[in-house]
Amino acid sequence: MSQRSSLLSLQHYFTQGALYVSSEQTNDLARIFNDSYERVMHGPGKSSGEFFVAFYDLLTATSDEAASKFRNTDMAEQVRTLQSSVTVLLNFFVSSRQDEYLGKLAERHSKRGVDIPPELYSVWLDCLIETVRQFDPKFKDDVAAAWRVVFSKGIEVMTSRYAGD
Numbered sequence: 001m002s003q004r005s006s007l008l009s010l011q012h013y014f015t016q017g018a019l020y021v022s023s024e025q026t027n028d029l030a031r032i033f034n035d036s037y038e039r040v041m042h043g044p045g046k047s048s049g050e051f052f053v054a055f056y057d058l059l060t061a062t063s064d065e066a067a068s069k070f071r072n073t074d075m076a077e078q079v080r081t082l083q084s085s086v087t088v089l090l091n092f093f094v095s096s097r098q099d100e101y102l103g104k105l106a107e108r109h110s111k112r113g114v115d116i117p118p119e120l121y122s123v124w125l126d127c128l129i130e131t132v133r134q135f136d137p138k139f140k141d142d143v144a145a146a147w148r149v150v151f152s153k154g155i156e157v158m159t160s161r162y163a164g165d
């Protein structure tokens, strides 16, 4: 199977809700994600942070529920912390080793923290992908698939801790 068709079939897996990725695919996806991340963060005429500002603008314009969760948030600070969590999520995607940070992040988003119901993650991820489409001049299906898998693995951990104790 060519790399392209294997990535497209991967995207199909998502729509089915499954999340199994071989180690070869993991490396391809991590590389595609990394290259795209570089382009959205440091592309011509782009200042670092602009991408995440645009993402939060889209998220809060798309979902009133998401907007209400951020009503007391310093969004400049939020952009900085989200940016630094990307490396953690990418590491987790590649290594499957869950560090303390991811556990704390899950706890913060759970019912006991800022209370983010699992359904909000799909709106969140769709807005993220849409922002990538706007910022990455080389955006195509495999780029979207790479962003989706990298974040989905972290999201699985976060949503699985939503109600637990």
Ligand code: HEM
Pocket (backbone or CB within 6 Å): 065, 066, 067, 069, 070, 072, 073, 074, 078, 081, 082, 085, 089, 105, 108, 109, 114, 116, 120, 121, 124, 151, 154, 155
């Ligand atoms: C993979 C998905 C997500 C990641 C990586 C992520 C990342 C983060 C990070 C790094 C923080 C700051 C944590 C800290 O202060 O230590 C945060 C806080 C927060 N996140 Fe998320 N988040 C995700 C999904 C979501 C979703 C779906 C929502 C729902 C709209 C959401 C709403 C919030 C809120 C309300 C806060 C607290 C803001 C505040 O301090 O006022 N997050 N998130």
